[in-house]
Amino acid sequence: MDVLKGDSAGFEGILNRLMELSRIAALAEMASGIAHELNQPLGAIATFSQAGDRLLNRPEPLVPRAREVFQQINAEAMNAGEGIRRIRRLFDHAEPTRIRCQMSELVAELVPALYALAGAAHVSLKVEAQSPLPEVNVDRLRIQLVLFSLVQNAIEASTQQDGAQALIAVRADRYAVETSITDSGAGVPADLADKLFRPFFTTKAGGTGLGLASSRASIEAHEGSIGFEKLKPTGSRFWFRLPIVTS
Ligand SMILES: Nc1ncnc2c1ncn2[C@@H]1O[C@H](COP(=O)(O)OP(=O)(O)O)[C@@H](O)[C@H]1O
Numbered sequence: 001m002d003v004l005k006g007d008s009a010g011f012e013g014i015l016n017r018l019m020e021l022s023r024i025a026a027l028a029e030m031a032s033g034i035a036h037e038l039n040q041p042l043g044a045i046a047t048f049s050q051a052g053d054r055l056l057n058r059p060e061p062l063v064p065r066a067r068e069v070f071q072q073i074n075a076e077a078m079n080a081g082e083g084i085r086r087i088r089r090l091f092d093h094a095e096p097t098r099i100r101c102q103m104s105e106l107v108a109e110l111v112p113a114l115y116a117l118a119g120a121a122h123v124s125l126k127v128e129a130q131s132p133l134p135e136v137n138v139d140r141l142r143i144q145l146v147l148f149s150l151v152q153n154a155i156e157a158s159t160q161q162d163g164a165q166a167l168i169a170v171r172a173d174r175y176a177v178e179t180s181i182t183d184s185g186a187g188v189p190a191d192l193a194d195k196l197f198r199p200f201f202t203t204k205a206g207g208t209g210l211g212l213a214s215s216r217a218s219i220e221a222h223e224g225s226i227g228f229e230k231l232k233p234t235g236s237r238f239w240f241r242l243p244i245v246t247s
């Protein structure tokens with residue numbers, strides 16, 4: 001019997017392509033779901049509003065019939081609102097399962113995948129974690145996804161450079177555990193600084209603009225904060241802070 005051998009050299013490439021494809025496939029489904037929920041009521045609103053205009057725009061306006069048309073427009077608008085709420089409910093997961101753990105454990109678990117990504121992009125990735133660290137109370141996978149998105153951005157920001165470097169650092173102060181990702185990329189232009197966290201804001205040809213927006217939502221759901229600073233002479237440091245468990 002043949003044994004199926006893993007081809008570790010192809011691993012980074014296929015990992016990258018699968019991630020890209022899963023992002024695009026999920027977004028395409030979501031866009032078509034929204035279109036499906038909205039097209040019908042929007043079409044009806046357009047038709048009814050033309051009818052309403054005709055009923056009123058005549059020598060003797062037919063007010064009672066126009067009012068009925070307005071009520072139908074209102075009902076269709078409410079339908080559209082319900083459609084959007086239905087889609088949102090799909091993504092409203094139950095309360096996240098949060099457990100007490102050390103941020104360094106979460107980083108350690110993800111680091112092999114991050115090294116693979118960085119290696120494929122010729123970026124040298126380092127990790128520094130203070131030890132011991134106070135505990136945080138988190139939904140592990142959600143926080144790992146934030147870390148992953150920030151590292152992905154750091155790699156994408158510095159991938160064209162020779163000797164590109166990125167650093168993940170974890171440290172604590174009295175109130176919070178701070179995880180930061182430093183890169184040696186070109187940095188964020190000053191005029192874009194207040195747009196980065198907006199949903200769908202991207203400067204990349206194939207970007208979704210959802211990495212930072214969803215990271216901020218996750219961190220805020222954990223009563224934490226997220227931000228970035230420009231580094232001199234070049235690069236950025238993106239960070240997020242999660243409150244320390246006190247009792
Ligand atoms: N480390 C970084 N260095 C420079 N610019 C960054 C960095 N991280 C994010 N950005 C900017 O923020 C934008 C939004 O990032 P994100 O929400 O992750 O979406 P995407 O990566 O799909 O573009 C990026 O397109 C880029 O312009």
Ligand SMILES: [Mg+2]
Pocket residue numbers: 149152153211212
């Ligand atoms: Mg991104």
